[in-house]
Each structure stands twice: as structure tokens, then as C-alpha cells.
Amino acid sequence: MVPERLKGRDKSIIMSNPSQYWNLVKLHASGQVRLEELPSARAFLQQVLTAPALDPTDHPTIQRLLVQHLRDPAIAVSDRALAELCLRCFISHQIEQSCIQLEMQFGGYYGFTRQDLLPFVLDDDGRSIRRQETGDHTAATASPPAYIPLSIQILQKFDPTLASLTTWTLRLVKQHRELNAFLLQQGLCMLSDWAILNDTQPKQLHRILTQFHHLSEVEAQQASLLLQSYHAVYRRDRLLQGQKGPCTEPSASQLLEITQMMQQQTPQVLLPSVLLARLHVLADRLRQYRIAIKRGIPSGRSLDDPGQESLREQLPGQPAEASEEDGQVRFLQTYRQQFLECLEQALEQGIGDRLKRLKSPKDKTFLTAMRLFHCKGLPMADIAPAVGLKAQYQVSRLLDLKAFRADVRRCMVQALHSQVVAQAQAYVEMDQLIRLDAQIEAALAEQVDTLLQEDAAIAKTPKSYQIASVFARRVCQYLDQHGDRLLTEVNHKQSTTNA
């Protein structure tokens, strides 16, 4: 999923360049990101790099050395702080990368930039933090707890024997509560490891590990025991405590209970930190599976551009092109009049239902956006600013065109089937319904309306209108004829709910 450009450029630079240990990526009040060189960190790192036989591109080793320095009580406090500063610089690069990747992949469609994301996670200004560890208890209790930037939280729980700092940083960034909430609000769903584990049945896990990841039976059984023990504790507590929303990391006592549960079945004793790491690994495997089978862009996107009528290609079980066309022509010729009447009724119902359901002022926005899309042929990205929305996906969600078209067709199918299907039949066969639905969709998606023998009025309409589908033109006509009435109804609805 990493765009090629990123793979080639930014990542390789990061991997080979030790300057990321002394350049801090810092977010300024202006919202701009700047690199700030920290000479003390640079001097310190160069001193560390003089260690014999140390490869300056061997990041795991450099990071392990720095963490050793940071945590060694025999080393001077100032040196420990410098080791930490180097690691904080490194983390700041990783955090920035995550935000850039999100922006490049999704920002355009979902309407955000890295500047929206960075404030949540890039919060380290490089200043020294008041330590609250051994020997400093009095200071810690006397003053309010200091704000701890994410980079330091990441380091506090980091264990170089269990994961690389890059992986670890990603893990904490992706489970960042506010970042997640923001992304979800933009329409992007990022599941936590805990939610994925909660979501998976042991049986399913076995299937995924043996068939998708090709693990051995023994490995799969161990994983299954781990998952079952985790379920027994974590799911129970989530329900008992009524926890909603993002799942939190299992607490120390939960981890302990899980290990105890596992000990009843296996002689192996796991440290809580190792247990946690195993759970993460398991969740990663499940996530890979989920992504592999759910890959693809949201299908609604194909409809966002009024020039595209790609829905037709997606219809299941289409017969060969020619016979389909024939069938369609016959179908439309026979039922032309009914077809148009049904469409008009169906639009009335489909639009009416939506206006009823949408709360003010969304109902008016809906009408305006429908008109801009179907009459002016504007792409959703251009409609967004015109109706006071931020991003394309918000327009997509508001119009929800795939559902709208399906609902309109359903009304038409209901009205038409009694005329199309043999009267003698006691009930309509479902496959027939689905075929009829596909025929209607095909007719509505037609760009040239010769089948419906429309009048010459088309010639007077703007160009974009001309290339629009039958459906778009009919929606537009409907809105032209009934727009004022609909608006009055919407206003009436608002005044009655206000009263």
C-alpha cells in the first residue's frame, strides 16, 4: 500500500541517514513542520557511533545502544537525557512519515492533509521533561504531572528485544485515540489490535493461521489458546465495565489473569510484556488477512464522477452484449410509457424518503447537491465547497447514490413487474426480479436516450447535461419541475419541528 514514491525516496533516506537522530521534526504554532537540528544530540550520537565495529546504518543496534544508555542508572543523568533526545528525534521522523502516508493515500478523497493529523501525534518540542523516576519522587508529587509527549510515552514502553522502534512507534500512533477519532469522523476506519482480536473466533483463527499464513498445527493451537484466554478476560471486562468506543490496551492485571489462565493449559510461563507482544503479532496476522480479503477502494467512489457510469459493468450475470441490447430494446419499446411513469413515481418516493429522514439543514443541502450533480454534471469534489461541505466523501455519503438508485429501481420493479411478468404466476421469481432490476439500471444508465425517443429539448441543454445518463436527466427534470414544492415542504417540516 505504500506509494512507490515514498518507498523510493523518503524511506531509503531515513534508513541510511543517521541525521534523523539529531534532527527533530517539530510542529510550529503556524502549523508548519520544521526540522530543528539539535547539536548536543548530534555530538552525542557521533560519540555513540564511534563504538567499535558499529555500522552507522544498523538502526536496531544503534537504538538498542541508545536505550541501554537511557536506562542505565550508572550513566550520568545528562547523558541519559541525550540518548533519549536522539531517540525522540528518530521517533518524530517516524510519526511524520505515518501522517504523510495517510495524507497521500487518503487525504484527497477524505478531505484532510497532514496538517490536520500532525497536531494529534507530533507534540514533542524537544525540551527536557521533568523526570518522575527513581530519586525524584518528591518533585513529582509536589508539582502537577508534566505533559508527556507521545514520543516519550512510546519510549517508556519500548522493549528493543520485542519490536523495532519503527514498528513500536507505528503501533502507538495507530492506537492513538484522538487520531483515530479524527480519521473515523473523516470516514476512515482503523481498527485497534484489540478490536481485531475480540472479533475473531478461535476456529476462524485456526483457519486463517493454517490456510492463509501456512503456520503449523502446533503454532495454530498455541495461538488459539492465547486468543481464548485473552477473550475470557478482555471481552468479559469490556462488557462488565460497559466500555464503548476505542479499545484500550489490556491492563497489567488483565495481562496477569490471561497468563494465569494459559498456565492452566501449558507449562510455559509468559512475562506480561511478552504476552502483550504476542497479542500484537497475532493481531497483525489477522489484520493482514482482513486487508487481503477486503482490499479495494470503496465501491461508491465509481459513482462520484457524473461522467462515469461504471455501475453497468458491475451487474452480475449479464448475458452477451448483443442479446442484452435486444432484450433491452424490446423491453423498453413495450413498456416505454409505463417506464417513464414508474420512474417519475419512484423519484418522488426516493427523494421524498430522503428529505423526510435528513435533518435540517442537511435536507436542503441534499437538494442542492442533487441538482448540482444531476443537472450541472459537477463532480462531487467540486460540489463539496459549493454546499458548504469539506470533502468529496461527505457529498458521497450525503447523496449515497448507489443506494438512491437502488431504491428508485426497487420502486420501479415493484410497479413494473406485474406488467412484465406473466400474470398467471403466483409469485415473482427472485432471479427474475434481479434481472429486471439490471435491465432498468442499464436503461437508466444509457447516455443516448434514443430508446426513450425523447424530444428535441435536449438540443437546448448545456453540453454536460447532454452527455448525462437517462437517469441524471430524469432526476434533473424532476428537480426542475418539483424543486420549489420540495423546498416548501422542507421548510414546512423545519418550522413544525421547531414549533
Place this chain on the structure above:
Amino acid sequence: MDIVSNIEFQSENLVQLSSKQVDEAMTLARSRAHAAQQWQTYLNVLALYGFERWLSQRDPEIDLHCDRCSVFHPLEAELAVVSNLEANGFRLCLIPTSPNEVIDLPQVVVEQADQVAHFYVAITIYEEQAQVEIDGYLRYDQLAAQRSSLQLAEDGVYAVPFTWFDPDPDHLLLCLRCSDPAAIPLPMNQPEPLGLQPLTQPLMPQPLINVGLWLHQQLDALAAEWSWILLPPPPLGLEMRSSLTLERPQEPRMPAGELYGLLRELERSGLRLPTQRASGYRDWQLANIPLRLFIVTGALPDAAEPEWMLLLILGAQPGTDLPTGLSLRICSDATVLVERSLDSPAAGDYLIAQVVGSLAEQFVATLTLPDGQSVTFPPFAFQPQ
């Protein structure tokens, strides 16, 4: 993995649940006695609320009825699905799931007449986001047509490929709105209590239930109509391994586990069972007494003349006991071959009756309640080919 690969795409068939609905689902789940089943209940209720909301948004004119719905009438074990939901007269079964290539369907909702559905709807639950996604649906007739290619797992679940499902839920709306339940015939539901027959009537009603087909994991029409459910053959070497700790713990009151446990005990106590055998069971109520009848059958090829065996084990459904005075009788040609009755109340008792006969012979089983009410099953015959 980078951060981008952590994003999960959701389709437009996504429904947001309210915080209140999540609270209600949690409360209902916590009311379940077994901790292990609470999470399943929680997912079931989320699936139901999500589906309800989706339906009301997409087609407010479709009537949804949940009064008989399984989440509000839990059985002894929480099903991993929501069954007995009704929309415009169609029966629906909701399956809460996660992105997966196979959808697990419990055997009861596939085979038991009062639990089957016209449509099985797969629903992904995003518990953390309080969202559900309608993934697709499978029609009963399409499921039934392909069922023989499915293997029933030991835990009584069919793993149905998701490719069998129509991934466009708009088609489901179309069927609910414009078609009729008669378009998908379901196995017939027997009126309760089962067709009672006074004993004075001739004991040979036709047609018969051919249990010989069970050896090929097949049910004939009458057995299906009477809602007999086949049990998978016991895992290989189950009996031999029974004393070893290696054995997978069977859920004690799941039908398969219950039967295999019983057969082990019976074999230990000297009962002769054919090595090649088939079994099935049926849960139903007779005069409001919940009963479970197991049938084990098989050929006895070693005998001089080929013979077959029918073993009936009548027990109470989990959580209940058989009433004193209940009797089970097996006849052949109006001759009573064996009769067992429960004389003293004892918890966890079974009535067990075994008969052996020539391949041409048929057996008729009758249950009689203490008050004289009785039920007679269509004759059992054994014609494996």
C-alpha cells in the same frame, strides 16, 4: 506493515449505531448467565439493531418483526446467529461476522424446520466503531441446492463459502419488497404437538423414514420434513482415545457431544454397535415437555443373514428432566419388541431401546406420556442404496 495498511475499507452499506443501542446490547448480554456466551449475545444484538436501522433507512415500508427472534428467547446455548426474524413474511437469519472467506452457519438454522430462514444475511460488526456493515445474503434454496458439498464440522457448524452469498444487499431489499415467501419453499414445519395418533389406529402409516440413507449423510424427504438432524460421524478413534487427555473437550450438552458420550458409556457396558453407523437427533415438544430423541443406526454385516440395528435414546432437552411415567415402545408388525418406561424420577435419565431385524423389517416407535397422550413416528426402514 505501514499505517496505510491499517485502514479498513467499508462499503456504503454501513450503519452507525447509537450509543444508547450499544448500551442496550451490553445490558442484554450481561443478563446472560454464561460468561462465555455474553460476547456472542452482544454481537447478535448489535447485528439485529444494525439491520433494523439499515432496513428502516433504505425501505421504511418493509415490516420487520422481532418478537420471536432468538436473541429475545435464548435457548440453553446462545446461537452464533440471530434466527426467527421476520420481514414482510420472509424469515431471516442474521449472522454477525468479521471479514472472512467463510461464513459459519449452525446446523440448526440450516436444517431444523422451525429455525431455517429464507435469507441468511452476513453482517460485519465493527464493535469499536459501533458500526455494522451489511455484507451480503444467501437464499435458502441456493444454500439447500449446494449443501451436499458442505461438511458438517464437529461443533455442528457448516462453513459456507462467502462466494455463495450475493454481496449486493440491494437485491435482498428487492426480494423482500417485490417477491413472496412462497418463492422459496422451506422445509415443512410440523404443527406442535406432532400428529398424535391413538394406538388403536393401524401402526403402519406410510410412507417411511429410510435411515439407511443416513450412512451417506443424506436425509429423505420425510426425515427432513420431520426435522431430523444428522450428526457428523464421531471423530476417528474417539472411543479409543476417550481415556486420554488429548481428547478435545466436547461441549457437554451439544447434541453430538452428548450422543458420543452416551455411546461410549453404552459400549463400555457391553452394548453391541456396528462400526459403520449413522446418527441423528430431533428436538421437539410433546405436551410442552421438551424432548430430544437420538437415533443410531447401521448394518450388522457379520450376522448369518444381513441385519440392521436401530437404537433409540430418548432424553430431555438440556436443563430439563424426563417426566416419570413416560414410555418408549418399538413395534414390528404390530408386535411390541421392546418397551421402556421411566418409573422413578431421576435427573439426567434416558430411555434407551435397541432393536435388530432383517433388512426387510421396519420398526415403529411410539412415545406415551403419563396421561396417555402418545405420538407414533412414521416407520423406520433401512435401505442404504
